[in-house]
Amino acid sequence: MKLVAHSFINASGLYVNGTRQIDLTGEENFLKKAYSELNIDYSKFHKMDNLSKLAFLATELMNEVVSFPAEGEGMQLIFANQSSSKQTDMRFIDSYANQGSPSPSLFVYTLPNIVTGELCIRHKWYGENTFFIQPAFQSAQFIEQAELAFSKGNTQCLCAWVDAKWQGNEECFLFLIDHSEGLLKPTELLEIYKSYTHE
Amino acid sequence: MSNLREELKAQIIEQLNLEDLTPSDIVNDGPLFGDEGLGLDSIDALEFIVLLDTHYGIKVPDPNAAREIFHSVESLASYIEKTKA
Amino acid sequence: MIPVYVTYGALISPLGETKEMHVLALKANQSGIRKVEKSGFNGEDWYLAKIEGLSENRFDQLFQKGCAALIQSLGKDILSSPSTRVILSSTKANLSDVETDAFESMRRLTIELLAVAHEPIVISNACVSGVLAINTAADLIRTEKCDDVIVIGVDAVFDFVVYGFQSLFAMSDEPCRPFDKHRKGISLGEGFGSVWLSRKQHNDFCVRYLAGSSSNDANHISGPSRTGEGLYRAVKRTLLRAERQPTAIDFISAHGTGTLYNDDMESVAFNRLQMQHIPVNSFKGYFGHTLGAAGVIETYTSLLSMEYNLLFKNEGALEPGTAETINVLTQNQQQEVTCVLKTASGFGGGNAAFLMEKLDV
Structure with a gap:
């Protein structure tokens, strides 16, 4: 398997294949800023929770350098994070504990896999997908899961580590792996992830 | 009572967690629902029911029947004015 | 293999x-x-x-x-x-x-x-x-x-x-x-x-997992697809990988939450799959909706159906009625249960399915 492309977003910027495309340092609402910089018209974006916004932006950016298969055919989504939908969970608890009534529009985002749902809606992808919880970014699990995906006929895996523990700590590392020859090692993947996060 | 429309816009942003938007992003008679408008859907309609209840003491009986009322800020405001009149 | x-x-x-x-x-x-x-x-x-x-x-x-x-x-x-x-x-x-x-x-x-x-x-x-x-x-x-x-x-x-x-x-x-x-x-x-x-058989009652798949509806994060697109695709891929026809299936352990739209969606998908005649139930009437546990619990109880050749009534369905007609089990049914389709659908547009088959030992 081979790493085709990767993108990354956090409060410092939007990156593709290691290069910063958009500087977001100092932005009060870096997700909103990134959205406007990318010149996208997708009104649903404003309704999304931070987790979905992160993955949405990273995917839009990657889409500028790669083309995804029509209907997501043969492309499995392998997504993971550490804190599930914690940020939205806390906001939903606040809605019923302090704001008077449980908010339905928050409740529907209290699941991590809403992220993959939002991407599938945006891009009309009908492929296979699974969301994992990992104690920290586990490159070996991504690669193992990609092997499983390829063993049943998929040819690409769009993977993401998309986590939002608390305000200001949001990040999404998105990477596309394909079935072609090559031996992608967990250590390589981890190095790339680290190069983004420990800048 | 044009203040009502501005008030509604702020409440919509707050109730529907649309912090990205400012009241000026919402047009009085523009559609709130669907991709042409703010991209709102049936879940958000439930939030409007909560909004009308908590801020205006108006109980909307059926979420489906409320579609016309929730069409735009204008239709919401007219409904509130009519009901409170 | x-x-x-x-x-x-x-x-x-x-x-x-x-x-x-x-x-x-x-x-x-x-x-x-x-x-x-x-x-x-x-x-x-x-x-x-x-x-x-x-x-x-x-x-x-x-x-x-x-x-x-x-x-x-x-x-x-x-x-x-x-x-x-x-x-x-x-x-x-x-x-x-x-x-x-x-x-x-x-x-x-x-x-x-x-x-x-x-x-x-x-x-x-x-x-x-x-x-x-x-x-x-x-x-x-x-x-x-x-x-x-x-x-x-x-x-x-x-x-x-x-x-x-x-x-x-x-x-x-x-x-x-x-x-x-x-x-x-x-x-x-x-x-x-x-x-x-x-990968080994552990008892006389022996069931083989054949194949499975998943698919997203790409439609709405909380509302089920009206056409059952994701469920349809997940089951289609499962059949293809398992090399089985719908006619081989004796029983469908469906998701069946009891909401209007979800159950209608499943009925539409099963009709599109030509599976409307296959006995189907939801176990939610017994266990409630146990979210992430549901698929595993319902697989366990489907194994019981296979071991005892007994299909369990869809508890709560007195008068089946969905958008499209399906064969809901309104009473327990003793019959040979060899091949079972398990399905699930959920928020985020997710759908998943697999087939398992009992072997003669």
């Missing part, structure tokens, strides 16, 4: 803590759903399938009970073997720890109580988690990553989830009635379900 066999692990639910208790309860069509006073946000009495006697920390306690039952039924050796992996499936995990880490305790308890050799894999993909976990387990064995996988699905009833479904007007004010004409919504439940997938 490496074969994958599937058999019982353990099951803790309001209906009991052993296989025997569940056989008896299901045969007698006993439901675990009860009225729970003042369980709603405004003090409503909702119907829930809660396990009696769980303490304040109900998730961890349920998990501990489940682990003890697993050790009892499978023995310690297989659980701690270096060639065994564990997959945990949960939608909300231990929500009482949400401020720190809701998924930490189940991971820790698995390592402590089951003495597993590898860190468990955790899947959290809403209501399709359990079926995805079973599919992932089979893939791990097929690709020779390991010999055995213990799949555990677990979720508990928390106010958080009750209030959430209430805010969506999705809670039924009577025990849920999946696929019934007059269904009014869901009843939430809790439970610990576990199945054991292996």
Whole structure:
């Protein structure tokens, strides 16, 4: 398997294949800023929770350098994070504990896999997908899961580590792996992830 | 009572967690629902029911029947004015 | 091709803590759903399938009970073997720890109580988690990553989830009635379900996992697709990979939550798949909707149907009525049960399915 492309977003910027495309340092609402910089018209974006916004932006950016298969055919989504939908969970608890009534529009985002749902809606992808919880970014699990995906006929895996523990700590590392020859090692993947996060 | 429309816009942003938007992003008679408008859907309609209840003491009986009322800020405001009149 | 066999692990639910208790309860069509006073946000009495006697920390306690039952039924050796992996499936995990880490305790308890050799894999993909976990387990064995996988699905009833479904007007004010004409919504439940997938046969009653798949509706994050697109595609791919026709299937263990739109969606998909004549049930009328545990619990109970050649009535469906007609089981049915399709659908547009088949031994 081979790493085709990767993108990354956090409060410092939007990156593709290691290069910063958009500087977001100092932005009060870096997700909103990134959205406007990318010149996208997708009104649903404003309704999304931070987790979905992160993955949405990273995917839009990657889409500028790669083309995804029509209907997501043969492309499995392998997504993971550490804190599930914690940020939205806390906001939903606040809605019923302090704001008077449980908010339905928050409740529907209290699941991590809403992220993959939002991407599938945006891009009309009908492929296979699974969301994992990992104690920290586990490159070996991504690669193992990609092997499983390829063993049943998929040819690409769009993977993401998309986590939002608390305000200001949001990040999404998105990477596309394909079935072609090559031996992608967990250590390589981890190095790339680290190069983004420990800048 | 044009203040009502501005008030509604702020409440919509707050109730529907649309912090990205400012009241000026919402047009009085523009559609709130669907991709042409703010991209709102049936879940958000439930939030409007909560909004009308908590801020205006108006109980909307059926979420489906409320579609016309929730069409735009204008239709919401007219409904509130009519009901409170 | 490496074969994958599937058999019982353990099951803790309001209906009991052993296989025997569940056989008896299901045969007698006993439901675990009860009225729970003042369980709603405004003090409503909702119907829930809660396990009696769980303490304040109900998730961890349920998990501990489940682990003890697993050790009892499978023995310690297989659980701690270096060639065994564990997959945990949960939608909300231990929500009482949400401020720190809701998924930490189940991971820790698995390592402590089951003495597993590898860190468990955790899947959290809403209501399709359990079926995805079973599919992932089979893939791990097929690709020779390991010999055995213990799949555990677990979720508990928390106010958080009750209030959430209430805010969506999705809670039924009577025990849920999946696929019934007059269904009014869901009843939430809790439970610990576990199945054991292996490359070896372990008993005379032998069921082989054939193939599975998943697909997203690409339609709406919380509303089911009107056309059943994702479910249709997931089952289609499953049939293709399993090299089976719909005519081979004796029984469908469907998702059937009891909400108007979900059950209609499933009926549409099964009709598109030419499966409208196949006996189908939802087990939600017995266990309530146990979220991430549901797929595993319902696989366990489908195995019971295969072992006893007995299809269980779709509890709650007095008068089946969905957008398209399907063959809902309105009473228990004794018949040969060889090939079973398990499906699940959920928030986030997720759908998943797999086929399993009984072998003559």
